[in-house]
Amino acid sequence: MLDTAVIGSGMAGTAVAAELERLGRDYIVLEAGPHQGRAHIAADEGSAHLADPAQDPAFTPFLAQPGTPYGPLSGYRRRVGGRSLYWRGICLRIEDDALREWPAEVRRALLGTDGEPGLYARTEAALKAWSGGTRLTQARTETEEAMAKELAGLGYPAVPTPRAIRTLGQGRWEAYSPVTGLPSERIRTGHRVSAVRKRAEGGYSLILDDGDGPALDARHVVLCAGTVGNIELVDGLVHGQHREPRRYSLVDHVACGMLVVEDGRHGAMESSVHAGFDAPSRSNLIVERQRHGSGVLMDAWAMGEQPPEAASTVLVGDRTSIVLEPPALAALDAVRREQRNLLRELARRTGLKARFREEYVSFDEALAQAEAQPGTAVVYDATIGELDHESGGLPLDGEHVDVAGQLREAPGVAVAGPCLIPRAGAANPSLTTLALARYVVQHMS
Ligand SMILES: Cc1cc2nc3c(=O)[nH]c(=O)nc-3n(C[C@H](O)[C@H](O)[C@H](O)COP(=O)(O)OP(=O)(O)OC[C@H]3O[C@@H](n4cnc5c(N)ncnc54)[C@H](O)[C@@H]3O)c2cc1C
Structure with a gap:
C-alpha cells in the first residue's frame, strides 16, 4: 500500500509534495491531466496566449453545466x-x-510569535531566494519604478507589486511553481x-475515472484537487450517495478596474504597482501598464474581498452547481460601489478623464471603448468566478476540517489549497496556499 497519495498536482499539490519530499516521506502525486512540460506559460512567447482559457486545450470547466457565477471560463488547467x-x-x-477571524493557532503559525518568523515570512524568504532579488517588491522595469514614485507622490503607499517572478528578457518571465x-x-x-473510500482494513481506496480504472490504496491521502474538486471529494467521502444536495460556502474576489489607452512606449515586460489597501472597499489597488499596439494600456484595478455575507453557495448532489443568492448580490453591489469610488479618486488625483457606468461592463467591452477613445478611462467589472481565486468551502477549524488541516471524519486524510481559507480578505490566495501547504504537512501523522 502507498504511504501517501496526493490528489492533484497544481499549486497546493506540488507544494505539499515538495514538503513531503523535504521530510523524506514516501508519496505519489496523482494528476488527472497529462504532462505538458513544466515551463510557466510566460516563459515562452509562443505559450503566453494560454492565459486565456478559451485558447488553452488544458482548460476544463469546474462545472459540468457552468452557471452565471463560475461560468464557462472558470475552471482547471x-x-x-x-x-x-x-x-x-x-x-x-x-x-x-480578515486574519483576525482565523483560528488563533493558524494565525500564530502564519505570522510567527515572540520574534520567531511565521510561515508567511518563511515562504516569502523562500520565494525571494528563488527569484534572486533582494525583495519581492523589486522594480522589474523602469516604468514600474517611475509609476511607484509617481503614485507615492500622489499620496498612495505605492511599491512595485510583490511578485514571485523571474524576468527572462525580451518580455519573458516565469512565476514560481513548486512543480519544477x-x-x-x-x-x-x-x-x-x-x-476516496475508507477501507475496512485501514487506509483509503482511491477510485479512478468513475470506477473504470483500477483502485489505488494509500495509508494517507492529501486532497489537492482545487477548491471545487476538494469539496466534491470530501462530500463523497463523508456523505456517500445521499440524494439531498449539501451546501458549501465559496468566495472569489470582487474586482473592478479602469482601462486607458495612452500614447507612448512601453518595453515588452508589463509593469505593476501595488498602490495600497483601501479600507472602505476592503480592496487592494493595483496599477499596471503594458504595451498595446503602438501605444500603452493602463489598467488600474481594485480587487477586494467577496464578503462572507456575499458568498456563493456550492450545491453538491447528483451534479455540482454554484449559485449566488439575492442578499449576496446586494452585498456585492455595495463593494463594487466603493471600488468605483476608489477608482474615481485615482482618476481625480492623476487628472484622468474617466467614464463611469454603474451597470456591469466586461473587460473586453471596456477595452473596445478605451481603444475608441484614447486618453479616456473606461470602467469594467470581473464576474464572480472569473479571477481563479475560488476559496473556502472547507475552512480550517470548520465543520469538516480541523485546525491542523486534517479531515475530522477520516483520520489520515488531509486537505490543502485555498479551500482551507476561513476568511479570504482582499489578497490573492497563493502566498497563503503555499504557506498553508507546509503547515498541513507538518501536522500529518
Ligand atoms: C491566469 C491566472 C493568473 C493567476 N494569478 C495569480 C496571482 O498572481 N496570485 C495568486 O495568488 N493567484 C493567482 N492565480 C490563482 C492561483 O493560480 C490558484 O489560486 C491556484 O493555482 C489554486 O491552486 P490549487 O492547487 O487549489 O488548484 P490548481 O492549481 O488548479 O491545481 C489543481 C490540480 O488538480 C488536478 N485535479 C483536479 N481534480 C482532480 C482529480 N479528481 N484527480 C486528480 N487530479 C485532479 C487538476 O488537473 C490540477 O492540476 C492565478 C490563476 C490564473 C489562472
Whole structure:
C-alpha cells in the first residue's frame, strides 16, 4: 500500500509534495491531466496566449453545466502543474482584519510569535531566494519604478507589486511553481480520482475515472484537487450517495478596474504597482501598464474581498452547481460601489478623464471603448468566478476540517489549497496556499 497519495498536482499539490519530499516521506502525486512540460506559460512567447482559457486545450470547466457565477471560463488547467504554471506570481498577505477571524493557532503559525518568523515570512524568504532579488517588491522595469514614485507622490503607499517572478528578457518571465523541483517518478498522470473510500482494513481506496480504472490504496491521502474538486471529494467521502444536495460556502474576489489607452512606449515586460489597501472597499489597488499596439494600456484595478455575507453557495448532489443568492448580490453591489469610488479618486488625483457606468461592463467591452477613445478611462467589472481565486468551502477549524488541516471524519486524510481559507480578505490566495501547504504537512501523522 502507498504511504501517501496526493490528489492533484497544481499549486497546493506540488507544494505539499515538495514538503513531503523535504521530510523524506514516501508519496505519489496523482494528476488527472497529462504532462505538458513544466515551463510557466510566460516563459515562452509562443505559450503566453494560454492565459486565456478559451485558447488553452488544458482548460476544463469546474462545472459540468457552468452557471452565471463560475461560468464557462472558470475552471482547471488539467495538466501537471495546474494553475501554478499560469499564475502571475502576485504574493500579498491576507490583511489583519480578515486574519483576525482565523483560528488563533493558524494565525500564530502564519505570522510567527515572540520574534520567531511565521510561515508567511518563511515562504516569502523562500520565494525571494528563488527569484534572486533582494525583495519581492523589486522594480522589474523602469516604468514600474517611475509609476511607484509617481503614485507615492500622489499620496498612495505605492511599491512595485510583490511578485514571485523571474524576468527572462525580451518580455519573458516565469512565476514560481513548486512543480519544477519534483522528481518525475513521483507524478502519475492521467489519474483522475473520482472518489476516496475508507477501507475496512485501514487506509483509503482511491477510485479512478468513475470506477473504470483500477483502485489505488494509500495509508494517507492529501486532497489537492482545487477548491471545487476538494469539496466534491470530501462530500463523497463523508456523505456517500445521499440524494439531498449539501451546501458549501465559496468566495472569489470582487474586482473592478479602469482601462486607458495612452500614447507612448512601453518595453515588452508589463509593469505593476501595488498602490495600497483601501479600507472602505476592503480592496487592494493595483496599477499596471503594458504595451498595446503602438501605444500603452493602463489598467488600474481594485480587487477586494467577496464578503462572507456575499458568498456563493456550492450545491453538491447528483451534479455540482454554484449559485449566488439575492442578499449576496446586494452585498456585492455595495463593494463594487466603493471600488468605483476608489477608482474615481485615482482618476481625480492623476487628472484622468474617466467614464463611469454603474451597470456591469466586461473587460473586453471596456477595452473596445478605451481603444475608441484614447486618453479616456473606461470602467469594467470581473464576474464572480472569473479571477481563479475560488476559496473556502472547507475552512480550517470548520465543520469538516480541523485546525491542523486534517479531515475530522477520516483520520489520515488531509486537505490543502485555498479551500482551507476561513476568511479570504482582499489578497490573492497563493502566498497563503503555499504557506498553508507546509503547515498541513507538518501536522500529518
Ligand atoms: C491566469 C491566472 C493568473 C493567476 N494569478 C495569480 C496571482 O498572481 N496570485 C495568486 O495568488 N493567484 C493567482 N492565480 C490563482 C492561483 O493560480 C490558484 O489560486 C491556484 O493555482 C489554486 O491552486 P490549487 O492547487 O487549489 O488548484 P490548481 O492549481 O488548479 O491545481 C489543481 C490540480 O488538480 C488536478 N485535479 C483536479 N481534480 C482532480 C482529480 N479528481 N484527480 C486528480 N487530479 C485532479 C487538476 O488537473 C490540477 O492540476 C492565478 C490563476 C490564473 C489562472
